[in-house]
Amino acid sequence: MQALKLNLMSVRRVGLAGFGLVASLDLVATWLLTPLLRLVTTFLLAQAAIPFVSVDNVVTLLTTHPLIVCALLVEVCVFLALLGLQVLVAFSGLSLLVAGRFSFAGWLAACRQQVVNLGWRGALAWVPLLIVAMPIATLLFRTPLLVNIKADAFILDYLTRRPSLMIGGVLVYAACLFIVVRWLSWGRVKRALGLALWWGAWSWLVNGLVVLVNHVNAPTWLALSGLLIAQVAAELALSATALGLVATPPKASGYHQWRPWWLLILVVFVFAAMPSDWTYLTTKLAAPLTVAHRGVDGQNGVPNSIAVLKKTHRAAHPDFVEMDVHETADYQFVVVHDENLKQLTGVDKASHQLTLKQLTKLVAKQDGYRAKLVSFDDYLVAAEQNHQRLIVELKATPHDSKGLLARFNQRYGARLIKDGDMVHSLDYAYVAKLHRLNPKLTVLYCMAYNFTNPAREADGVTAEYSTLNHRFIDAAHQGHQLVMAWTVNNAGAMKQALFDHADGVITDRVSTLNKVIKEVRTNDTLESRLVNYFNPLPNLE
Numbered sequence: 001m002q003a004l005k006l007n008l009m010s011v012r013r014v015g016l017a018g019f020g021l022v023a024s025l026d027l028v029a030t031w032l033l034t035p036l037l038r039l040v041t042t043f044l045l046a047q048a049a050i051p052f053v054s055v056d057n058v059v060t061l062l063t064t065h066p067l068i069v070c071a072l073l074v075e076v077c078v079f080l081a082l083l084g085l086q087v088l089v090a091f092s093g094l095s096l097l098v099a100g101r102f103s104f105a106g107w108l109a110a111c112r113q114q115v116v117n118l119g120w121r122g123a124l125a126w127v128p129l130l131i132v133a134m135p136i137a138t139l140l141f142r143t144p145l146l147v148n149i150k151a152d153a154f155i156l157d158y159l160t161r162r163p164s165l166m167i168g169g170v171l172v173y174a175a176c177l178f179i180v181v182r183w184l185s186w187g188r189v190k191r192a193l194g195l196a197l198w199w200g201a202w203s204w205l206v207n208g209l210v211v212l213v214n215h216v217n218a219p220t221w222l223a224l225s226g227l228l229i230a231q232v233a234a235e236l237a238l239s240a241t242a243l244g245l246v247a248t249p250p251k252a253s254g255y256h257q258w259r260p261w262w263l264l265i266l267v268v269f270v271f272a273a274m275p276s277d278w279t280y281l282t283t284k285l286a287a288p289l290t291v292a293h294r295g296v297d298g299q300n301g302v303p304n305s306i307a308v309l310k311k312t313h314r315a316a317h318p319d320f321v322e323m324d325v326h327e328t329a330d331y332q333f334v335v336v337h338d339e340n341l342k343q344l345t346g347v348d349k350a351s352h353q354l355t356l357k358q359l360t361k362l363v364a365k366q367d368g369y370r371a372k373l374v375s376f377d378d379y380l381v382a383a384e385q386n387h388q389r390l391i392v393e394l395k396a397t398p399h400d401s402k403g404l405l406a407r408f409n410q411r412y413g414a415r416l417i418k419d420g421d422m423v424h425s426l427d428y429a430y431v432a433k434l435h436r437l438n439p440k441l442t443v444l445y446c447m448a449y450n451f452t453n454p455a456r457e458a459d460g461v462t463a464e465y466s467t468l469n470h471r472f473i474d475a476a477h478q479g480h481q482l483v484m485a486w487t488v489n490n491a492g493a494m495k496q497a498l499f500d501h502a503d504g505v506i507t508d509r510v511s512t513l514n515k516v517i518k519e520v521r522t523n524d525t526l527e528s529r530l531v532n533y534f535n536p537l538p539n540l541e
Helices: 002-048 058-064 064-096 103-140 146-147 150-160 163-185 186-213 218-242 259-280 307-318 378-384 404-419 428-439 470-478 492-500 510-522 526-532
Strands: 290-291 320-327 333-335 365-366 369-372 389-394 422-427 442-447 460-464 484-488 506-507
Touching: 002 064, 002 218, 002 259, 002 378, 064 103, 064 218, 103 146, 103 163, 146 259, 150 163, 163 186, 163 470, 186 218, 186 442, 186 526, 218 259, 259 470, 259 526, 290 307, 290 484, 290 510, 307 320, 307 369, 307 378, 307 526, 320 378, 333 378, 365 484, 378 404, 378 492, 378 506, 389 404, 404 428, 404 506, 422 428, 428 442, 442 484, 460 470, 470 484, 492 510, 492 526
Parallel strands: 290 320, 290 506, 320 389, 389 422, 422 442, 442 460, 460 484, 484 506
Antiparallel strands: 320 333, 365 369
């Protein structure tokens, strides 16, 4: 209670100034640092045609693109350093505010001294602190910056893919928490968590009131005003929490907070957030394209089989079926997802090691179903017979032949265009080259995580949903590019993709997606859009 009492005293005396300081740093991060880092990441990934870094491809990346991987690691370190520097700069300024000695010159001098005194051990200690604090902050404070980071949704999605990842994630977080407690003391960590929960609850109360006020037939200006108020309240709550973590409360004769700079920052913050908020609230909610991932609808057959293609087409009527193609040893194309066939067929071979004739004799088994592997020619015929459009994923491997793209385009390009089909790939080099070979063919770049800008040499992107946000989608739409969210398998994440105006949703549950689209479009209100905006964990629904 004593910590909260002192904190409230600080907020009453320098709360607006604290808001201005924290908000100004958020504006710099949102409009300068984040776009700059996206540009660098986009450039590096394009140079090496690296789709993403994962446990499965880290060895390949290290052996084939060591310099690019090193550059990406340097960028990650720079990002963490900038994030830590932002926190350090904020606390330096807040400390001066509560001491009644704030000036811009003094602030810069204090920041410089803090960096000098930090040392490499102190700098490393910021990493576990950021790991511990970031999920809590994005959950409690729905500021424009934290909403677009989507840290909690990303972490939850990634860790729930495998039990080993969940266990590893929990252990890493526990280790970071232990380090933070040893560094700061349990008393300070408990005080920080208590203040964060207090002000987070206050911010969520404002969110709830905004939703309640816009419950029935509210005008757009009221919803926009409410959203802006909620964003300002979240920023105030975040700065109030930070104020509670500095050493002492301000004196009554301390810093006078009603200065033009802080009011100007408040105005800039509102006007910076307003265009994106207006677009989010007012853009007409169109029905997205429905895409059956690998042709399945739930567990209704063997993925990428002709049988499941026909079954899903009859039952769910998806706009597209997404499927995967690998090159074979005799330069043909087989429909299969995994490069190694052992898990699916029991044969410990890769597609490039077997001819098409050998591959089509293998039987795939999954979810109690059995089906033979099929050639892309046969699959395409079946799709055409059922008037089913396709999104063909060209699976890239180090063993692909040099003429793969030219051969694929020569055999299927005109036919895919005629059928209204699309092609996408995780390999940016494949996307760019195929787009140049056949500009009339719709080619998308498949992005594992949304840490870059929309690819320029593509007609659009298919982006992993947990890091996809409406600002990225708006940027893609300004460049007349499609955005497909993948792989979206729960109702809450489907709703968020719709409200963020994704052009399509790739899912393993097309029937569920059809129901969600009908429900959301029938009940598309400003209230529902606000609820979606405030929801930090849509993938729990």
